[in-house]
Amino acid sequence: MTDHLLLGIDTGGTYTDAVLFSETEGVVAKAKALTTRHDLSVGIAGAVDAVLEQAKVPAGAISLVSLSTTLATNALVEGQGGRAGLVMIGFGPEDLKRDGLQEALGSDPVIFLPGGHNVHGGETPLDMTALDEALPQLSAQVSSFAVAGYFAVRNPAHEQRVRDRIRDVSHLPVTCSHELSSKLGGPRRALTTLLNARLVSMIDRLIGACEGFLQQRGIDVPMMVVRGDGALISAAEARLRPIETILSGPAASLVGARHLTGLDNAVVSDIGGTTTDVAVLDQGRPRLDGEGAVVGGFRTMVEAVAMRTFGLGGDSEVRINDRGLQARIDLGPRRFLPLSLAAFQHADAVISVLERQLRTAHGGRHDGRFAVRTGLPDHLASGLQPQEQALYERIGAVPVALESLLTSTLQKATLDRLVARGLVHICGLTPSDAMHVLGRQDQWNATAARLGAELAARVKDGSGKPIASSAEALSDMIVARLTRQSAEVILSSCLAEDGAAIDPAVSLAVDRALKREPGIVAFSLSLDRPLVGLGASAPVYYPAIADMLGAESRIPPEAGVANAVGAVVGQVRASVTVFVTVPEEGIFIVNGAGPSSRFLDEGAAFASARARAQMAALTSARSNGADEPAVMMREEIDAPDIEGSRKLVEARFTAIASGRPRVAHG
Template identity: 50%
Template sequence: MAILLGVDTGGTFTDAVVYDEAAQEILGKAKALTTHQDLGAGVAAAVDAALAAADVAPGAVALISISTTLATNALVEGHGDPAALVLIGFQEADLARAGLKAALGTDPSIIVAGGHRSDGAEAAALDVAGLRSAVGAAAGGVTGFAVAGVFAVRNPEHEARAREIIAAETGLPVTCSHELSARLGGPRRALTTLLNARLVGMIHRLIEGTEARLAERGIRAPVMVVKGDGALMSAAVARARPIETILSGPAASLVGAAHLTGRARAVVADIGGTTTDIAVLEGGRPRLAPEGARVGGWLTMVEAVAMRTHGLGGDSEVTIAPDGLVAELALGPRRAAPISLYAMERPAAHEVLDRQLARTRAETHDGVFVMPGARRAGLDTLEGRAADIIGEVGVGAAVESLSLDSRGRLALRRLIGAGYLRRAAFTPTDAAHVLGLHGEWDGEAAAKAATLLARQKGNDGEKLAADGPALARRVVDALARRSAELALEAALGEDGFEAEGMAKRPLAAAALDGRRGFAAPALALNAPLIGLGASAPVYYPMVARIAGAEAVIPEDADVANAVGAVVGRVEAKAEALILSPDGDRFEVMAGGAPVQMETLAEAKALAETRAREEALKRAEAAGAETPEVRVAWDEKRASVEARETLVEARVTAVASGRPRF
């Protein structure tokens, strides 16, 4: 028996599964609240509970595999360690391309002479003296360096030499662009490299903290990390290439969906506390974004799943839409702690809710609380009242008790936006408690909050709902309807349509509402809808009915991400390129200086050998056990003066295998 441990750190929960590799069976699973101040603590709590459920000793664990939202969240929120960008052979004007200047912010950039031409030949000598001088001046204010050279994917010699110099001069980690992507497009490759350099320390701290917490429990197994395309890589590779963990969590959920359901073609929707992630499976594999992962407004060159993420989840705050005469519900995108969870942890909340219910007049902040957030350090004076407000909140407080003036309300909003404070308010999770669809936390508090929200009035003076249960039903129905719209828009987008907002258009809305007149419009998914997430059994049967699809909700839908983390395969890719400048000679570019070959057959043989060797080397470094290699060729030809000529031939080798343990 080989015991593997899968872990997923999400925005609300950290999940863990104990998996028997030989039997391909889940022996135990558990959830723990994610501890944002110390992610290792939440991981340890989930692992402890999962091992206890499986009745497995910690020392029996042979492998740990983690999926994480850390890199994605860091880029979305603009966090990361300071890094210097070294550009070889670029011009100052290139900083204006691909968002490089905006991404740099206050971090330094260094431009030195060097670089190569498109055929791999040296365009100018590398300015070693200038590089040493500039690197020494920048080293004191950064934690790492990113190096990108012109046409480095055709010849990486200058990047490799620059890395040697920087490492010797500073001792800091260095990321080279040719190791992250084989694609042309220097500024975007430089952007990807810069973002990677900023994440190195963050991923290192996550892995080191997790390893330390698990070692305390007697778990000293190798650690793997899920990449954004769903494949696995060793902790060592993840430390060097953390940018590849973008969309790690969503990718793991797709791998888990395929494993748990056996479906090869499906639309997959994963509902969490904060967001709903939607993607498709084709041929049993996640479909990848053709241009690269777009995260936090940056278009990177990282291969990742084609995932659509929406601010709709079980913890989306329920509010009244600000526009319109009649009171309408709005769900998210702001996240709030469910009142049922807040009151379970702070029973004194009932006194506040009862006092508010005893009033005859509804107030805007009824049923709304604030509590400390994850962020602690670096507080600036936001609006004068910031420090006072944090002091008043303590472990938690009703918003009405803060007695805020307009300046204080502005400070409160900014404190919440900056992560110093969090809101607790009515959410779809609370609505599910009121309707008896969910019962883990304090349902009585949820019912009180539902009554308070139901009596809020629109501009027409009418209440939002007749009572608390009616309000809860409206919330659940609204979430199901919106989820169906998002699933259909994702499917339409995969089919090549401009789908954003399409499901809200009158004809589509009539189809989803089932309206029948002289015409009977119809709109439906042409694939099963796999629902994932702890609340998937609550919502996705309704979502599938609206979307006209078969609902597939696996038994372990609540831990699909952790399952995907542990059942995935290690996969590494390498490419080699053949160019024919004059049609009579051939240049092979495969990770070093170009090699001249006399015939195309010789060039192809060398290119394939180099690509295979490099893919195997990368797969083994990433932790693969006896990887297998598959090869694909792509040739581009042109007709010049009635003579067919090879423009380029590219070979891609992919080595994959299960991880070593």
């Protein structure tokens, strides 16, 4: 039998990564291309064509494609997404005030319908009059619908009837809350369903871009998407439930980290250009956020990795605070375009300005800084204020020095707004530039990095002395700061996991331990598990960070493409819970994974619930693309002894089916 080649793709905010993976040989080829936001298929094509070329294999050799992405997370964080109509069954307007639902809804329309069920699955009659009156007009104003019914997790019949009516009239995508979560808590389930409906068109675009590219290359194989808990789902399911792909990228990097290192217990820290993500691997599985993932300030009901994200990366802004007697350097949270990268693309425009600024006797406020358009298409720059439009027109595809662009203090705030909208990059000194000066990175233009560092080293501190004696000395200070800030964010994540309320950035004891300062009392700290460093720049930063934290450092050779590896080595996993409740003595109601059933015998009710959960989990795992799923059962029975006799309150039977995804047999 020939070895199957699996293609992993990770579409991030900056780069799209591709990996060709063989189950016997591991990573066969890897490549990166810039993510092209105006048309995602361009970046996907760039990365995939490069790995096929590198491996010298035809497209037909691929037997599975799997995708991880941060696009859904970024969209929710940035408040983007389509307009959705929310239909609430059995709820009233006061329910919008709970769990941030009103805030999330914003100006999107909502319809309240009489109906819903009780905890045992009994119904209040459903009345769809208000829906029928509103639908013809609403269908033209929204791009999708979200439907949430009272106790729909116990009986989804009303949600299903409303969904079918909306589909018949509008032909738009509809998400029902019972399809996303089996947990109680109507308003938060409604919020999760609403966010899901908003993301449908965006994830549809990403999957469509990927499918379109694969079709052009004649690759006709199963396609999977990574879920926020690290498991895989079929592309068709991801289109229906895109909310499950929030935190897909970080989850894939954890799965990749475990596969690449073989470690069951580790702290995993992934450094990118913009952010550092920190999470914990426990007994071979990512720790999940028990309360549900928080994205863009909203707590959802989506099971996802417990991941903490910090605005600290290789391209973070270097901020110099020169007011004290000794200057202080801080990094982030804003991302800059490194001077070395800007000059790699536009050497003449950048280097000539930096050389001229160095020749002047006194430094200027905006020395070493430029502005350049990000390359987003024009229609995304619509709705600018007149002063924003005027400044935007003076910025082009070639970096322009801030000293000549900004003529007043007010214009600085205008520029910051253009940056916040993703239309303009500021180019300036970053840790990546410092690494070029020190000779530890060499992929871009080291001359521009050195000139930028020399300019920044001239800045005087409160005592009137330059903050550094040379470009090298300043670069050492920047890298030391990145090491220390990284150690602090990793520590704060681990302390939070331990439930310890200590802020490492302000704790004097932590400061002494990290600096290893001598004293009668010697403070030290260490992690109880290895630190796995991921990200393209992990090999240059993480050995020193692990050393500071007293941890063993593990940086796999494929650290730069761990997400794409995680996308192909994951498992399909489906979980279904069925409940047994007792509305009155001697009557047992089985709810979940189908219509309610009534039993007069507890044993028969339990057997039915077990069989129902198993069957539904297996069916779900297979529809999600699992090949030969295996099932594990978990049972929780609440039956306290009351006055000497056992009284059943509720029993929960959870079946978890998991297996590797199906592959195409060429």
